Amino acid sequence: MKQLLDIIRSAHSVAIITHMSADGDALGSSFALALALEQTGKKVTVFLEEPVPKMLDFLPGQHTIGENTEEVFELAICIDTSDMQRLGKRASIYTNAARKITIDHHTTNNMKADGLWIDQKAAAAGEMVYYLIKELKVPINREIAICLYTAIVTDTGGFRYSNTGPQTHTIASELLALEIPFADIAKKVFDIVSHSKMSLMKKTLQNLTLYHNGKTAVSWIKHEDIQPVDAQSDDFEGLVNVGRNLEGVEVSLFLREEVPGHYKGSLRANEYVDVARIASLFSGGGHVRAAGFSMNGKLEEIRDKLLSEIEKVL
């Protein structure tokens, strides 16, 4: 940490970069650090691959966003990014900077840096940036607090994922004392549903079918239903949980016809079924209670193959 602080203190121009498809943690921690470093008199620029998503457009610090990726910086700080490839078109900013710092909480990280700080126990990169700002002795104001809260609340699913630790709540307590609009933030990042996602939800509910005395839930979206609603990839997120959350269900299978005749399957279990093993039978994989696979064929055939394997372990 001392080395990190020395590198930061000696730099005047700082670029902050994070992974592409930046989420609440990536953006929240980047803007929080940018705002804090600005307070110490540095020239700070945040570089993003895409525009800030509408869902996160309330984040303070967006005045620090820069466009000129040719500019050379004394220091580049890369946040929440495990791999150079995830920097996309902005990799050169990191490579060209005189000095480099990487701050990350992923399990694997192969970034090269003059200062490398990896903490796999941090629930969010936002937690690490919080500690860094503390070490830099920059007071956390309301704008920084909004960024850090957003980072932490999104990466912990609202303090619910198992990565949440006692320290997560301790930090949240300090941020709430700054009277941030935490209820509005949570509403914006968790509740608002796009029109395309709502259409997919509707189809998912319509198609939801129970098997094995209600222990297995299956639902699907056909390609012909995806096309007209202009669905984005993240619109599909969580649709497998519609079945999983139904009372009495142990295994939920969700099939998405990505291109005609080609299905992407998601499997979730609640208590005891090892869905990673089931997915592996179809060249897929994942975690014990959350796995996936891909398969060509007809919906009914794929469904029946899976159902027969699920039945064996219920």
Place this chain on the structure above:
Amino acid sequence: MKQLLDIIRSAHSVAIITHMSADGDALGSSFALALALEQTGKKVTVFLEEPVPKMLDFLPGQHTIGENTEEVFELAICIDTSDMQRLGKRASIYTNAARKITIDHHTTNNMKADGLWIDQKAAAAGEMVYYLIKELKVPINREIAICLYTAIVTDTGGFRYSNTGPQTHTIASELLALEIPFADIAKKVFDIVSHSKMSLMKKTLQNLTLYHNGKTAVSWIKHEDIQPVDAQSDDFEGLVNVGRNLEGVEVSLFLREEVPGHYKGSLRANEYVDVARIASLFSGGGHVRAAGFSMNGKLEEIRDKLLSEIEKVL
């Protein structure tokens, strides 16, 4: 607080009671206090109006539940209850007890007690019980922590309602340090959906219609759709939010045909519309962004009356 502690310390037999239709906060704080008082050697009995809901059947401390409402106690502690009527058949336990304590965080409370502790700033009764256990110098073990966490997480909607304060997170931090299964608890209390609720959700999505360039969402459930799914009153909770959470929506109207030809209407607004005023035009009322009313008539007529009023203020 000193008076409260004195009353508690001098009692050997203690009855704990809470309001009927006990929720996570009512049950969690009751069992937490029961477990803590047991540790000090007291004989503690918790009296409930109904069985513990399935959703909360993981709560420790259920061995303290008693049935004999004729028993007379040295002390009765009433938790999270603003009014004697909410004690139902158990009111006599409170009345007959030699001494009485009331612990509550509601805005209005008209209970009579030898020790009355009302804290409207507490996010949950569970927060107050946490402080009380601390004052009693009883160590908070994992079982008590599970009860307190459940109380707090349910009454704050997962740390999201505006009643959540910095102290809420400070307490949560201490409870998480005891390695409680907080992710499982949140899943059980927030995610699991009953079959009847899923049917109502499906209908709500199917009927969802947008007006006023997508700023108003309307949905409804007809009496003929409620009957076959054996829906309970709390299955309807949150259905108005399906429309409210849709991107671009300002006002959401949900109509539930309670008996044929009689509708209960819920109104929600996101940013600026005063739905309490709209509800008041139809003899209803509520808060600025959450209100309700009742009306007899045909679905289309009621919908059109509301739409015309909503349109004026969009």
